[in-house]
Amino acid sequence: MTSTWLADAELTRAAQSGDVVALGLLLERHQAGMRAVALSLLGHGPDTDDAVQDAALTALRRIGDVRDPAAVGPWLRMIVRNACLTRLRSTRYTERVEDLELPSAAPTPEQALDRHALQDWVWRAIEDLSPTLRMPLILRHFSTDITSYERIAAVCGLPVGTVRSRLSQARAKLAEALTATAASAHSDTARLAAASRREARETLAAAERGAFAELLAERWAPDITLLSGNEPVGGGELLVKGMEGDLAAGVRQRLVDVVASRSLVLWEMDMTSPAQDPEHCPPAVTWVMSLEAGRVRRLRLFHPRPAGQPAHGVTTAARAM
Numbered sequence: 276m277t278s279t280w281l282a283d284a285e286l287t288r289a290a291q292s293g294d295v296v297a298l299g300l301l302l303e304r305h306q307a308g309m310r311a312v313a314l315s316l317l318g319h320g321p322d323t324d325d326a327v328q329d330a331a332l333t334a335l336r337r338i339g340d341v342r343d344p345a346a347v348g349p350w351l352r353m354i355v356r357n358a359c360l361t362r363l364r365s366t367r368y369t370e371r372v373e374d375l376e377l378p379s380a381a382p383t384p385e386q387a388l389d390r391h392a393l394q395d396w397v398w399r400a401i402e403d404l405s406p407t408l409r410m411p412l413i414l415r416h417f418s419t420d421i422t423s424y425e426r427i428a429a430v431c432g433l434p435v436g437t438v439r440s441r442l443s444q445a446r447a448k449l450a451e452a453l454t455a456t457a458a459s460a461h462s463d464t465a466r467l468a469a470a471s472r473r474e475a476r477e478t479l480a481a482a483e484r485g486a487f488a489e490l491l492a493e494r495w496a497p498d499i500t501l502l503s504g505n506e507p508v509g510g511g512e513l514l515v516k517g518m519e520g521d522l523a524a525g526v527r528q529r530l531v532d533v534v535a536s537r538s539l540v541l542w543e544m545d546m547t548s549p550a551q552d553p554e555h556c557p558p559a560v561t562w563v564m565s566l567e568a569g570r571v572r573r574l575r576l577f578h579p580r581p582a583g584q585p586a587h588g589v590t591t592a593a594r595a596m
Contacts, residue, residue, distance in 0.1 A: 299453050307541055309352055312352050312355045315577055316363065330354040334351060411438050468535045479529075494571070500572070
């Protein structure tokens with residue numbers, strides 16, 4: 276059984292030798308960073324989930340291409356970034372192109388899986404899909420000529436929209452199955468997520484009773500930095516001012532989801548504006564927190580993108596919370 280304390284390089288080498296649990300551990304370990312990249316480019320929505328799921332399947336096919344096993348984290352984030360940029364460049368879903376597809380002279384995805392000794396796992400997972408999900412997935416990712424949505428729709432006798440929906444469901448199930456293999460090795464991630472969920476709720480509760488500043492001083496790094504992209508825009512005082520200002524205006528946040536690792540945590544929140552000012556704030560925000568020694572050291576806040584625009588970070592106290 277793959278051990279949880281193995282470094283990225285060791286897990287990558289194990290995955291390249293066919294250890295699917297090792298690959299699942301890598302994806303689970305870097306899930307927060309991968310999702311943070313997708314959120315920063317696409318905002319909240321199904322495209323974000325699809326980009327992360329596509330990255331998991333790309334990693335399954337391409338893990339053998341990683342030349343520096345210790346740098347697998349940046350490699351995974353690059354896959355997500357390219358998948359997101361493809362979506363942003365596309366004018367229609369039917370025009371999506373996988374940036375990281377192998378060139379024609381390279382091995383096909385199926386040959387790559389043979390090389391990685393993961394093919395048995397992949398095909399068992401595919402066979403576990405329902406027939407309605409299995410066929411579009413195999414055509415899309417393993418056929419040579421029937422890969423476009425239109426051709427898959429013609430073969431399956433389905434509308435193109437249905438093909439897109441079924442592919443999304445199939446990829447999600449495979450990605451879940453891949454990351455679930457890590458559960459046989461450890462439950463660290465579940466414990467981290469549960470603890471972070473409690474902390475998020477405690478943070479919101481403290482803010483509503485006027486104790487946000489005290490909580491930050493107790494739990495976060497004393498030199499906490501608020502970033503917009505990679506540019507510092509303030510520290511703890513700005514965070515407290517923004518939170519208190521929004522609460523006074525009637526803005527509230529509700530925790531929706533948590534993704535947690537030892538170095539990066541995401542808190543995804545819904546936001547509600549005051550009844551008298553329904554456009555006061557965006558509908559959602561994600562707190563992207565980098566940790567050092569278990570304390571939040573850097574914070575980025577991302578709001579959903581307006582239609583057709585990339586997501587943006589917070590740059591003012593009024594929008595900080």
